Amino acid sequence: MSPPLRIVIAKPGLDGHDRGAKIVARALRDGGHEVIYTGLRRTPEQIVRTVMDEDADLLGLSSLSGAHDFLFPRVCALLVEAELVDVVVFGGGIIPEADRAPLLEAGIRAIFGPGTTIEEMLAFVSEVSARRASGEPSGVGEGGDWTWQGTGAV
Numbered sequence: 001m002s003p004p005l006r007i008v009i010a011k012p013g014l015d016g017h018d019r020g021a022k023i024v025a026r027a028l029r030d031g032g033h034e035v036i037y038t039g040l041r042r043t044p045e046q047i048v049r050t051v052m053d054e055d056a057d058l059l060g061l062s063s064l065s066g067a068h069d070f071l072f073p074r075v076c077a078l079l080v081e082a083e084l085v086d087v088v089v090f091g092g093g094i095i096p097e098a099d100r101a102p103l104l105e106a107g108i109r110a111i112f113g114p115g116t117t118i119e120e121m122l123a124f125v126s127e128v129s130a131r132r133a134s135g136e137p138s139g140v141g142e143g144g145d146w147t148w149q150g151t152g153a154v
Contacts, residue, residue: 005057005129010038010047012075015065020092024060027118033125044071048078051087058128061108063093073106076140080107085141088128090148092116107140110148124148 009025011018018040029035036054038047051059059079061072072091079087090110091103100111110124127148128138137144 003129004033005125006034006036006054007058007060007125008036008038008047008051008054008056009060009062010042010050010075011040011062012042012044012047012071013063013065013067014041015063015067015093016040017064018062020064021060021062024062024092024121027121028060028125031118031122031125044074044078047075048082048084051079051084052082056087057132058088058090058125061089061091063091063095066094068093068095068103069099072103072108076107080141084139086132086139088132088138089140090124104147109138109140109146110150120150123150 007028009021011021022037025035025037036050038050061075063071068091076089089108090112091108092112095111095113103111112121131138138146
């Protein structure tokens, strides 16, 4: 097992559905990681501040409202602006296939949709840990084109 990481799970925007985010947060916690859930209706600025304050390694963004195409890239840009370039960002929720490429180009490293297993999420986090340990770029602003290629993700 990889060493425990600090992971922030956030619900940007006005989306009021957080059951999936809470399930992911609990699963990652049960997998041995330290997880901070921000709660509902956070602005991109609030989310980045939480990542900074919590010294997070990863940030998971959840959206079921359709606002992912604006909010996810905005969070990524703010992370880079705040020099938090090594934070690995992943997304989840209802994200149409046509919307995925621009999100990956913005710095999202994985997109998990309905039906993704807990094992898949934990495998992603283990891969992130291994990449960080070997110095391979994986953070939102570190360059490189790595994205998670497991089943259930892009």
